[in-house]
Amino acid sequence: MGGVPDVVVDYSAANDLKRQVSERLRHEMRSNPDLVGAVREQRGRALINEGVALWADAKAMEHGVAVSPAEEAALAELVFALQFRAGRLQRYLDDSRVENILINGHDQVWLDFGDSKRVLAEPVADSEEELKELLRDLARNSGQSERTLSTADPFLALRLADGSRLQAMTGVTDDKTYVTIRRHRLRGTDLPGLVKLGTLDERLRQFLAAAVKAERNIMVAGEQAAGKTFLLRALLREIHPDERFGTIETEFELWAHKNGFHRQVVPMEARESNGERVDGKSAGEITLLDLLNRALRMTLTRVVVGEVRGPEITALMQALTSGRGGNLATLHAISPSVVFDRIAELYLQARGNFSEQLAYRQIANGLHLLVYVSMDDRTHLGGRRQRWISHVWEITGLGPDGRPAYNELFGPDPGGELRAVPRTPPSPQTLQRLERAGFPAHLLHTSGWTPEMVR
Incomplete structure (x- = not known):
């Protein structure tokens, strides 16, 4: 290693x-x-x-x-x-093959190696106190207070020097300290790179590339660790290097402002409270909703939200319905069929007179494409971990039941192919936009439908 x-x-x-x-x-x-x-x-x-x-x-x-x-x-x-650096932990951070580092107490360190199984590795500390000292050092080196992982403050969340995300807790479990580190492998990938990995085929690559260029509003959804952020990074590479857009994230994971490709990115990162409260509000806290509201006033061509998980959904959907298009975001969902309800749930959790009907209406009016990423994890059976795009839906408006209607443009092949293949022709308006953005519609002639079917 x-x-x-x-x-x-x-x-x-x-x-x-x-x-x-x-x-x-x-x-x-x-x-x-x-x-x-x-x-x-x-x-x-x-x-x-x-x-x-x-x-x-x-x-x-x-x-x-x-x-x-x-x-x-x-x-x-x-x-x-x-x-x-990161002490005995550094050797695992330096290994480009490691995807996740899971620490269950000082004596158990597990490593996820990308598409292979989870393995037990050597400890990074000889005692629980030494492990907590290591974590406090990391917090201090990152600019946070080192007075953490105590009875008063049992949680720690920070970004390591290489961009990895660390989450730790102690005192609320048993007598152990638990740490999860999510690493960002292959940060510079693009859509052709995902084709090589088997995430999508060449037809879908050209379709998604044209969708970004055609300024379609796209929601990338999937289960946890399915590769949503990975795909979003690749989609961003289809935005012109000199286009001015903003990224809004809880912690920087997209790295569009440091990818050596884009020159006009406005990166925005949320900030946790310093623990104090002023006039009933958390002092120093900056939420994704705060950032989204400000971003809409900065004359950006589009906004990209790393992950929608709370009331910021309302501002995002307003951006989808009021701007020129081309906005992108990710969302956790266990299947494509629950995405609309997940958005509605977040609407109902937000403050204000938001309703399920309003959420459905704004989805129908503002969201153009839903891209779903699936993962098949067979590592516990001795197999591999595979990720691929399984569905692409075109949102076509409100259906008769008051819910968003859609066309499944790409989906799993009934014959057994789980990776998305062309299923249903897009609307004429969508196809025209994609063709103007460079999409060669003739690529889909052999898929069971042709451009002539929608003209």
């Missing part, structure tokens, strides 16, 4: 050296305010090398055997990781 040393490392010595270096740095920073950032790390590296050399001399004198250069180097790297 990448980053795992081939020699045995003395973890106790590493923790002792980390504390010594940390104390030295704190002392030196009092008299040298410029000791920050890369300068601080450089000074830390020098102190670590000095400490490891002294440790090696002491160990050689004690046992009469010299410490190998490889053992010294491995110890120095671990101390550096403890002080400036």
